[in-house]
Amino acid sequence: MPERVVSSDVVCPFCALACDDLGIEARGRALRVTAKGCERAKAAFARSTAEPEPAIDGRPCSRGEALDRAADLLAASRLPLFAGLATDTAGMRAVMALAEATGGILDHAQAPGLFANLLAMQSVGWFTATLAEARNRPDFVLLVGGDGSEAAPRLHERVLRPPRSLRGEGAPRRIVQLGGAPGTGAGIEHVPCPADRLLEAVGALRGLLAGARLPKAAHALLPEGALDGLASALREADYALVVWAAGAIGMPHRELLAEHLAELLKDLNARGRAAGLPLAGPGNVIGTNQVCAWQSGVPLRTGFAGGVPDYQPHRFATDSLLAAGSVDTLVWISGFTPAPAPAADLPRILVTTPLDAVPAQGVYLPVGTPGLDHEGSVYRTDSVVAMPVRALRPSRLPAVAEVLEHLKARLDAPTRT
Structure with missing residues (x-):
């Protein structure tokens, strides 16, 4: 039986x-959460x-052979799309280098929620809190569109209802949820509101x-007296916190809701103290956007076909590009979970954690998971802290960064010029 290794204070990616x-307990490559983890x-x-092993059109092959085939596809591509982008900081730096070299377009699988918030911030500005501030300061919390657990x-355990905070042990904190399914935790007041009426209610x-x-x-719009009650609670709070997860709210034009919430926070700060806590989706979407912004000067949904960054937050959405046939190669990156690539009738390069079955089409390059198979860093939802993740088990699987660096080296080789 493999040796048992127990690690504490592990970061979950x-x-x-x-x-x-x-x-976390490790026995060989088998890992098990022994303390603190959620079901996810x-x-x-x-x-x-x-x-x-890597594969080409369902046929197992060596990694070198798969990389050579992927390099051939990218060399022949006029406009590749680098999508999914679920990777750590180092992986995204390698994506950026490859996209710039091939004139590709960048988009993350969680971009719809990300851009609902980014477009609101770009349009009207906002006040937001770090997780530490959200844990320690508010006496009133308004959850919009759900309880945040998705x-x-x-x-709630880590941020919204901590056992202790700087306000003092047992300090009262009222939590009201506007819309969404009622939260399962105790102590949440639920105010029903259909998703398509949230914008009007705010x-x-x-x-x-x-x-x-x-x-x-x-x-x-709301049950009798609820609207006046919420307004009074926000007005009278010493510190109000407004929490929403744009990617999890099932409504059209989520950026308008985020914009209204940003304006609400500005209204509240004119007379007191309030902050927002926009919750990001998984796949290190905040981290990949950070890397794109600091290396190119603009957020995701950026292309390099013209030799300079071209930021197109609406035009460069993955679904739209694939539906219109605007791109000719798909590079799908899913380094945390084996998320399937979108259906598309075009050459595909799949850089993913191990899938349940070898894909019948495309170049398949299995990679390890940051925080399990190799070390790295991921950004929290508040965007201010890059959390280090560790290698917890032995692995033959390369990191996304390693695969993409080898791929770029093949494209840069003198024999291709």
Whole structure:
């Protein structure tokens, strides 16, 4: 039996909360969460220990052969799309180098939620809190569109309802959820609101806070007295925290809701203290966007076909590009979980954690997982801290960064010029 190795204070890379208090037991390549992990973490750490070989159109091959075929595809491509982008900081740096070299376009699988927030921030600005501030300062929390657990399963335990905070042990904190399914945790007041009416409800709240007299139809958006009650609670709070997960809210034009919430925070800060906590999706979407921004000067959904960064937040969405046939090669990167690539009738290069079955089409390059198979770093949802993740088990699988660096080296080789 393999030797048992127990690690403490392990960072979990499987949601943007990046909890850093897990206990993990390793026996060879088998991992098990022994303390603190949520159900998502337990399933992800215990995932298959397989180390498959690369493949081309379903045929197993050497890594060198797969890299040569991938390099041929990219060399022949006029406009490749680098999508998925679930990788750590080093992996995204390698993606950037390859995209710039091939004139490719960048888009993350979690970009819809990311851009709902980014476009709001670019349009009107906002006040946001770090996780530490969100844990320690608020006396009133407004959850919009859900209780936050879909994006961050341990949000309430780690941030919103900690046993201790700087406000003092046992200090009261009221939590109200507007819309979404009722939260399962105790102590959350739920105010029903359909997802497609959230925008109107937040707009009505802003109106009340500004002293406007609203028509009866506006008050009818929520149960009787709820709108006035929420406005009073926000107005009277010493520190109000507004939490939302744009990617998990099932409504069109989520950027308008994020914009209204950003404006609500500005309204509240005119007379007191308030902050927002936008929750990001998984796959290190905040980290990949950070790398793109610091290396190119603009966020994701950027292309390099013209030799300079071309930021197109609407045009360069993966679904739109594939549906229109605008790109001719798909490089799908999924380094944390084996997320399937979108269906597309074009050459595909799949750089992913081990899949359940070898794909019948495309170049398949299996990679290890940051925080399990190799060390690296991922960014938290508040975007201010890069959390270090460790290698917890022996692995033959390379990191995304290693695979893409070898791929770029083949493209740069003198025999191709």
